[in-house]
Amino acid sequence: MTSTAPVTFGVIGSGWRSLFFLRLAKRLPHRLRATGVVTRTAERGAEVEAEWGVPTFRSVAELVGAERPDYVIVSVPWQVSPDSIREVVGLGVPVLAETPPAPDRAGLRALWSDVGPSGLVQVAEQYLLMPSHSARLAVVRSGVIGEPTSVQVSSTHLYHVVSVIRGMLDVGYAETEVSAREFVAPLANPLTGDGWTGDDTPKQATTTLATIDFGGRMGLYDFTDNQWWNPLRHRRIVVRGSLGELVDDRVVRLIDPDTPVESALMRRQTGIDLNLEGLDLKHISFDGEIVYRNPFVGSGLSDDDLAVVDLAWRTGLWARGEGPAPYPLAEACQDHLISDAIGESLRTGAPVRTGTEAWASA
Numbered sequence: 145m146t147s148t149a150p151v152t153f154g155v156i157g158s159g160w161r162s163l164f165f166l167r168l169a170k171r172l173p174h175r176l177r178a179t180g181v182v183t184r185t186a187e188r189g190a191e192v193e194a195e196w197g198v199p200t201f202r203s204v205a206e207l208v209g210a211e212r213p214d215y216v217i218v219s220v221p222w223q224v225s226p227d228s229i230r231e232v233v234g235l236g237v238p239v240l241a242e243t244p245p246a247p248d249r250a251g252l253r254a255l256w257s258d259v260g261p262s263g264l265v266q267v268a269e270q271y272l273l274m275p276s277h278s279a280r281l282a283v284v285r286s287g288v289i290g291e292p293t294s295v296q297v298s299s300t301h302l303y304h305v306v307s308v309i310r311g312m313l314d315v316g317y318a319e320t321e322v323s324a325r326e327f328v329a330p331l332a333n334p335l336t337g338d339g340w341t342g343d344d345t346p347k348q349a350t351t352t353l354a355t356i357d358f359g360g361r362m363g364l365y366d367f368t369d370n371q372w373w374n375p376l377r378h379r380r381i382v383v384r385g386s387l388g389e390l391v392d393d394r395v396v397r398l399i400d401p402d403t404p405v406e407s408a409l410m411r412r413q414t415g416i417d418l419n420l421e422g423l424d425l426k427h428i429s430f431d432g433e434i435v436y437r438n439p440f441v442g443s444g445l446s447d448d449d450l451a452v453v454d455l456a457w458r459t460g461l462w463a464r465g466e467g468p469a470p471y472p473l474a475e476a477c478q479d480h481l482i483s484d485a486i487g488e489s490l491r492t493g494a495p496v497r498t499g500t501e502a503w504a505s506a
Contacts, residue, residue, distance in 0.1 A: 150177040151460025153240070154207045156228050157219040158183045158192050158200075161242055165217055166196045168453045172443060176456055179213040182206075204231050214463040215240050217268070222247040226255045233259045238463040240266050240456070244303050244480040245473060252477045256503045260473060266459050267476035270451035271304050272311045273458075279409050279428040279436040280383065280390060284312055286435075289397050290387030298366035299379040302483040303476070309356065309363035310479065312383050317478050317504035322496045324354035324365075324489035335373045354486045365486065395430070407431050415444075425450070474503035 150173065155162050158181055169176040180199045183189040189200030201207045204216070215238035218228045226246045232239045245267055246252045259265055271277055284292050295309045310316075330346035349369040356363035371377050383390040388397025393409040409430050415423030423444050428436040440453060461467030478501070485496040 150175055151457055151463075152177050152179050152211070152213040153456065153460065154179045154181070154204075154213040154216045155219060156182045156204060156207075156216060156232070158188055159219060162217070162219040163196075164449075164452055165219075165456060166192075166198065168445075168449060168456065170196065171445070172440065172453060175440070176453065176460075179211045180207045204228070204235065208235055208237055212237070214238065214460045215266075218242060226251055226258075229255065229265060230258055233262050233264050236264075238264045238266070238459070240268055240459045241473070241476075242268050243476060244483070245476050246480070249481060249484050252480060253501065256473065256477055256501075260503055260506065263472075265473040266462065266469060267471050267473055268452075268455060269304065269307050269471045269476055269479065270448075270455045271300070271308050273451040273454045273470075275411075275425060275428060275436050275438065275447050275450055276393070276409070277308060277381075279430070280381065281311060282435040283390060283395060283409070283430050284383055284385070285314075288387075288395065289383065289385030289389055292361070292383055292385045294362040294364070294382075294384045296364040296366065296380075296382040296384075298368075298371070298377075299381065300372060301367050302486065303479040305365050305367070306356070306363070306479040306482045307471075307475070308381070309365075310475075310482075313358065313361045313363065315358045315361055317474075317500065318358045318361075319500060320359075320482055320485070320498045321357040322354060322482060322485040322489050322498065323357075324352060324486045326490055327351045327353070331368065331374070332376060333370055333374055335375055336370060337373055352486070352490065354489065356482060356486075409435070472506065474506035477501065477503045 155165060166178055169178045178198045180201055181192050182204055183192060183200050192200050216232045218225055218239055218241045220228055229239050229241050246255045272281055292313050295312045297305045297308055328348050328350050331349040332344045332346045334341055334344055351368040354365040368377055380392055396404055396406045398404050409428055411428050412426040414421035414426060424441060425438050427434050440450060455470055458467055458470040462469050481498050485498050489496045
């Protein structure tokens with residue numbers, strides 16, 4: 145039986161990614177509650193306490209000792225993240241680590257060796273929990289396009305894309321061959337993470353293309369500088385299968401030897417035009433079947449926020465023994481292993497092979 149008490153979490157770090165979780169806990173107090181934040185200085189702690197109304201501590205031991213949370217979020221720079229993960233695991237507390245859990249392949253292997261067998265580490269990879277991707281994954285796994293054979297993603301970067309590709313193809317920890325190249329071309333960049341630039345002058349932007357060969361199944365990675373923010377570049381996903389394909393929110397498939405049909409994923413989004421139910425995503429359907437239902441109806445959250453809060457909630461249920469692991473460390477290690485191979489292929493100009501790692505047997 146799933147408990148109804150809010151999931152509790154502590155946070156190590158007070159950067160912008162940490163504040164995502166504090167903001168969502170404040171928005172949904174009946175689902176999430178922050179027990180405290182570890183900051184390096186008392187001065188920064190005072191700022192966090194004033195803005196978010198949560199206690200702060202100078203050490204993980206103090207955080208856990210004051211009120212043991214269901215889990216601790218590690219949201220610190222890549223270079224120090226592995227040591228923070230080890231520290232929390234050493235206290236016997238479940239962890240939700242930001243992506244990636246370690247900076248490189250050597251760091252991944254060392255981290256897995258130290259904490260992998262504990263089973264206490266999940267990773268904050270939320271992309272397959274985003275409503276549209278979750279609905280697409282449900283359609284693909286229902287078998288309507290047959291066996292998925294390739295995935296093309298142009299949206300976000302590196303390990304996030306790898307997680308989507310691996311999830312859609314259901315390839316697990318298969319060995320890969322990765323080939324990557326960069327291309328430079330002019331592109332206006334009117335919007336960044338700091339806001340609108342007021343500048344529409346095209347500047348040189350790099351596009352990275354990479355193929356990931358899973359031995360019979362293939363992923364295509366396509367990312368342009370600042371694609372997260374730039375409104376001049378669409379996001380797209382193509383999942384090709386043996387009986388059809390999914391392109392963004394449209395699906396074509398064969399229902400008998402001479403009958404191809406097309407269908408669409410449909411969002412029920414309220415609060416538009418004269419709908420007075422409030423701005424909210426209710427569900428996504430496909431051919432009359434619900435393939436995604438918003439578990440936080442009434443929150444009015446964006447798709448990305450819905451994915452993050454869903455991950456935070458699922459992690460709490462897992463930590464309490466009330467639900468499955470949302471994204472185990474082994475999955476995230478595999479994502480970053482392949483992501484790192486993309487970078488190596490760019491540097492060397494040659495294909496890079498990834499083998500079977502220790503976490504593959506998890």
